[in-house]
Amino acid sequence: MEKPTILKEKKPSVPQPKPSWLRRFNDWFHLWIGIAVGIPVIIISLTGCILVFEHEIVEMSRSWWQVEIPAQTAQLPPSAIQSKVLEQLPEMKIRRLWYYGEGKPVKISPDNSDSLIFANPYNGKVLALEDHEDIFEFIDEGHRNLWFPPEIGKQVVGWSTAIFLVLTITGIVLWLPKNWKLRELKQAFSIKWKAKFKRLNYDLHNVLGFYSLSIAVLMALTGLMMSFRFVNSSVLKMLGAKDRSSEVSVIGPGPKVVPATIEGKVDLTWKLVTTQMGEFNKEEISIHFPKEDGKSIYACTDMHNGTWRELNFDINTLALLSTSHTKIADDTAANWVRRSNFSLHVGAFGGLFTKWLFFFASLICGTLPITGFVIWWGKRKKKNKFKK
Template sequence: MQPKSSFTWKSIRNIFDQIHLYAGLISGLVVIAVCLSGTIYVYNTEIREFMDSELYFVEEGGQRMSADELKKSLESVNDANVVGVMWNEEANRTVQFTLKKKDEEGRGNTYFVNPYSGELVGNTADRTATAEFMGYMFSLHRWLLLDRIEEPILESMGNRDLGRFINGVATLLFLLGVITGIVIWVPNKVKSWKQGLKIKWSANWKRVNHDLHNTLAFYSLIFLFIMAATGPFWSYTWYREGWQKTWDIYQEPSPRAGNAEGPGRGPKPEKVDSEVPLPIVSLDEVFAKTNAELPYVGNIRVSLPSKASDPVGVSKYRTGFFARAGADQLTLSSSDLSVTEANLFSDLPFRQQIGRSVKSLHVGDIFGQFSKFLWFVACLIATSLPITGTLIWWNKRKKKPGKKKPVARKVAEMA
């Protein structure tokens, strides 16, 4: 007679087995699409730079022009204002300037500029084949390509919202599968943990498939959990707010300005005097100030004021193989470039660092190229899990009629 505790655990494990199975079967196809596109998109930047290298790399030739010289040249040629700069200090790299015309809607266009000659080598408005392909990968990962369908599928929501919703459901089911997989694996393998951490390649394909599912999932467990736990952040408002409140980074949304008075409507925004000239800001002085305040090697992104009262926004990102994610941000007065606010990532409490790193945790660049490679491998494994898991289930289904074999073996031994 089996002990009661053993029977209880067996029953509990069976429940978790069923949850694990059906969570995987229901979400399988979506998980494959999302994880495959995510595997590719981990190296989005590297793929773009390799395939469209002429936009990102230049030959070193003499002395680089100053940022202010490049800015002046671009504004005169394009009859537009520079509103943003991504400045790369590496000698063989282009620099990026975002220009926007006076009454232009949107964020403007970003131009790739040769810092030695001032030549425009391309801009984001000209979509390359690589940009189109990576755009499809991003669309598949976020909205399952439903945003590419012009006709609405449902009357109650747009195609993009529908894709986001389905993606979120599948990701939550995948997260449930990861959690139940831990519960199933650990007690079952703790006594024979060595066998549970290797693949028996000499066995038949069914055993190899079983080992691939269990062993690879175990090795990538922490990465799979992080990817699945951060994924719904972009699918559901309630999840995003829950994440922000959990890690103490939530801020109440500011009330939207309305056109009339009433409940939930704010005052009308003040009109901006378009005749007030924008402040003249020296980019070279901004870079000098930033490097003095943040003395480490990194790329600098600058947002220039769009009206006279706006400050200059600066973000600096570390570079290198083990570069930690998380930009340091400075707010500079547009009149004298004095620091009015400094938000350093290292000064944040640890829980807020986690909360603000949700994107880096999801895509894997939390520690530069080192962690990106780990996420790439883990995402590749995640793509395979629905396939190997479905094969395990299918093989067990085919086995069910043959349960009498052990009895026959016992009779033979007794004879």
């Protein structure tokens, strides 16, 4: 005799609570505003990837970058470099020189030309003459202005960056697991590489977006400080920045004996900075001959991991002026951020390790609008299918 079939009663489905208006707004903003700024974010992020390693790529592409160091021969002072280069290129007006250090060339930016001159620092021989507007200039224009005129492009990039910063917050709200069980946590923190395309795309957007969050926020904040003066001043004031005094005063004694000529003064300034005043990477220095009406001699030192220290010397006594930066270790938080903003933007503050981190984070940021669009498109097709 057959046993009677027992039919199990279906449990009534529990209606899901309707999301709050705040959550609905968060989802709407992340979707539609994300789509609206998608193209600018892709361009800004991908060009940023390349610019992170601009210096390294340029050095590798120049066969003449490594200069042979002659035995018992020191680098020539600025006036000697200026004189020897003018013998080869007499039409150039040379005032700004950048020594890259031992075994590397000197870069000269003439006042009357867009070309850059690179010379051997040991004999003054011109190694190369390059156009200032190279491929990286083009990429930088895309990163800063999206190749629009600067007055338009800078605003588009600035506001796109601001919106992207808000999108990172709305994205975190969407990423948060509904519960903190092991399965949910695993899904939130790991990518299922063997899954179908739809799930893999979702993980690439969701998980990689979370891992790149902190760097993405830092890049966006530092970018906003570059784009908007009011953001820059607000951040610095929060850190205790004080208004800069317009009065210039002497804050350090000059040498006892000062040469009579401008050339001699610039050479002595170069020697003082590279042997006594510089702390980091002493051999790398940028130094300028003053203009005809100039009252000071400019030098830049301590160029290390994306930061630097500017120094200004009285043109008569070579005394250090109040417009100079203090030593990095003695600086205030506000001044440190002011000087290090570019370093924090490109990840140079920790050397190659942080540069690679920022490279991958910027690359991920460039993919988020694409993977996000694919998620939306898949849901849209699914809804249309049910309607039919």
